Amino acid sequence: MTADKAPETLAAQALGLEDPVSGALVPPVHMSTTFARRDDYSLPDDRSYIRDHGATQEQVEQVICDLEGGYDAISFSSGLAACTAPFHALEAGDHVLVSDTIYHGVLSWLAEFAEARGIGYDLFPAGDLERFAGMIRPGVTRLVWLETPANPVWTVTDIAAVSTIAHARGIRVAVDSTCATPVLTRPIEFGADFVCHSATKYLNGHSDVLAGLLVAAADSAYWQRIRRHRLLAGSMLGSMEAWLLLRGLRTLYLRVRQQSANALALAGWLVEHPCVEQVFYPGLPRDPGHETACRQMSGGFGGMLSILVPGGRSEAVAVACRASVFKRATSLGGVESVLEHRKSSEGDVTSTPENLIRISAGIEHIDDLIGDFSRMLAKEPAP
Numbered sequence: 001m002t003a004d005k006a007p008e009t010l011a012a013q014a015l016g017l018e019d020p021v022s023g024a025l026v027p028p029v030h031m032s033t034t035f036a037r038r039d040d041y042s043l044p045d046d047r048s049y050i051r052d053h054g055a056t057q058e059q060v061e062q063v064i065c066d067l068e069g070g071y072d073a074i075s076f077s078s079g080l081a082a083c084t085a086p087f088h089a090l091e092a093g094d095h096v097l098v099s100d101t102i103y104h105g106v107l108s109w110l111a112e113f114a115e116a117r118g119i120g121y122d123l124f125p126a127g128d129l130e131r132f133a134g135m136i137r138p139g140v141t142r143l144v145w146l147e148t149p150a151n152p153v154w155t156v157t158d159i160a161a162v163s164t165i166a167h168a169r170g171i172r173v174a175v176d177s178t179c180a181t182p183v184l185t186r187p188i189e190f191g192a193d194f195v196c197h198s199a200t201k202y203l204n205g206h207s208d209v210l211a212g213l214l215v216a217a218a219d220s221a222y223w224q225r226i227r228r229h230r231l232l233a234g235s236m237l238g239s240m241e242a243w244l245l246l247r248g249l250r251t252l253y254l255r256v257r258q259q260s261a262n263a264l265a266l267a268g269w270l271v272e273h274p275c276v277e278q279v280f281y282p283g284l285p286r287d288p289g290h291e292t293a294c295r296q297m298s299g300g301f302g303g304m305l306s307i308l309v310p311g312g313r314s315e316a317v318a319v320a321c322r323a324s325v326f327k328r329a330t331s332l333g334g335v336e337s338v339l340e341h342r343k344s345s346e347g348d349v350t351s352t353p354e355n356l357i358r359i360s361a362g363i364e365h366i367d368d369l370i371g372d373f374s375r376m377l378a379k380e381p382a383p
Contacts, residue, residue, distance in 0.1 A: 007067055007182065008253045014246055015063055029243035030055040052231050056242040061213070063249055064203070067182040068195050070215035072223065074230055075237040075245075079178065079198020080105045082212025086143060086174055086194060088233070089225040092118030094142040097135055099157060101126035101150040102176060103198070104346040111349060126155040127289060133165050141169070147176035148185075148296075149289070152306050152342045152358045153280045156289025159296055163191025172222065178202065179304050179332070183256040184297045188217045201333030202303070204248035205255050209241050255335060255363060260300025262337075262369060263361040267305045269370050275377040277355070281305040303361045304332060306342070309377075313354035317341045320357055324382040325364065325372035332360035337369055 010016075017027045035047040047053040057075050065073035076082040083106050087096065098110065100123035114121050124132040126146070144166050148157040163173045174194040175187040181202045187195045197203055199211035216223045230236065237245075260283075267281035282293035283301030293301055309316050320328055320341050329338045330345050342358040343350075361369065375382075 010066055011063065011252050012250050014059065014250060015066060017059060027056070027059055027243075027246065029239055031239050050239070051234055051236050054236070054239055054242065056239045056246070057237050060237075060242045060246045060249070063246065064182075064197070064199075064213050065215055067186075067252075068215045069186055069188050070195065071218050073213055073215040074227060075199070075242060076212035076214070076230060077235045077237050077241075078210050079103075079196075079200050079212040080109070081233075081235040082196050082198070082214050083176060084109050085214060085226050085229055085233075085235070086145070086196075087114070087119060088117075088229045089222060090117075090119050090142060093120075093140070094118075095120040095122070095137050095140040096143045096145060097121070097132065097141055097171075098123050098144075099126045099146040099150060099155075100124065100351075101153060101155045102145070102147040103151050103178075104350050104352075106145070106176075108349050126150050127157045127292075129158065129161050129165065132162065136165075136169055136171070138169060141171050144171055144173045145176070146173070147178070149179055149282050149293070149302055149304065151179065151304070152346075152352055152356060154179075154282055154287075154289070154302070154304060154306065156282050156287075156293045156296075158292050159185075159187050159190035159192055163193075167191065179302050180297060181252065181256050181302075183253050184260070184300055184302060188215070190296055193217050199245055200331065202256055202259075203252060203333075204245050205251065205333060205335060206244075206248050207331065207334035207336065209244045209248065211237050211241050211245050256303065257300055258363045259303030259333075259361050262363070262366050263303045263305050263359075264301060265366045266359070266361055266369055266373070270305075270307055270373065273373075273377060275309065277308040277310055279305060279307050304359070305361070306356050306358045308353055308355050309357065311355065313341070313343065316355045316357050317344070318379075319376050322376040322380065322382050323372060324375070325368050326359070332358075334360070335363045337362035337364055 033050040061073040172193045175192045176196045178198045195215040197213045264283045271279040282289045327338045339359045
């Protein structure tokens with residue numbers, strides 16, 4: 001990161017980028033898919049075709065790389081493309097340890113494709129360091145994949161502890177930090193080798209871009225293999241999407257801090273409600289991950305929480321259907337508050353409780369969010 005500027009400044013000014021031709025403070029979007037060679041047939045800035053390098057893509061990659069304190073970053077056409085790229089870069093016979101509480105798309109990919117590619121994997125209980133250490137296969141386990149806080153019950157895993165155990169055995173650690181964002185957690189500072197983001201969510205923040213990002217702490221043959229995978233798989237982020245993502249990043253710190261404040265206030269209200277069985281949120285002192293979250297999350301505990309309601313699946317769906325201020329939708333991290341009956345989206349690939357409602361707090365006034373839930377839980381129809 002640029003040493004003399006705070007991350008809030010770097011994000012708001014997109015690292016201070018200015019168009020060298022016009023002086024525009026908003027960087028232009030470079031739509032060209034191909035680039036002219038020089039008179040000596042050399043490549044301008046090593047660019048020949050957008051599937052490998054694109055000017056707008058490189059801008060947004062540099063911003064995220066700096067915010068995460070990494071060595072390098074690459075963008076992808078979706079969060080899932082970014083998440084699965086490290087698995088594609090493994091060799092047949094490699095073994096992976098994966099936290100059992102993560103984004104269901106990663107679990108689905110592993111269940112459907114890992115065996116066919118010769119990749120072995122085991123799921124370890126999220127946050128259980130003893131079980132994790134005991135499941136390592138010496139000389140075979142090559143990668144640890146975890147998410148913290150972990151979707152959809154927001155389990156917190158100690159990144160530093162996992163990294164220490166893994167690195168002592170020569171194993172890389174990748175952290176999906178989509179919901180923490182660099183505003184709250186910078187996994188590389190705790191020892192992670194790679195940081196993954198579904199940039200569709202908080203980094204963009206406006207529910208209008210599909211994108212993913214990977215950040216590496218250092219260069220390696222494995223990192224270059226991931227880069228090669230993106231080139232040959234064709235999972236490049238489009239130029240307009242990259243520009244929109246760069247625009248969204250400018251307000252990242254303001255948005256995430258407000259979303260975190262709203263989530264904490266809402267969680268504190270919900271935990272006292274008689275029609276709520278349980279609240280999952282690491283910002284609550286009674287949450288089992290609270291102590292670890294206090295160590296590795298700075299300035300808030302994120303905008304995501306989940307609740308269990310009495311009455312099973314049918315009542316959880318009914319509660320969601322009474323929402324008015326909250327929008328009933330999949331995804332998260334936008335400025336608008338959304339909720340969903342998560343099991344309906346995940347299916348049988350996860351052990352998510354049937355009566356769980358996942359909540360993404362937006363930036364609306366907290367009184368409106370609490371008022372909406374008060375009416376939903378009281379079984380009052382949407383106005």
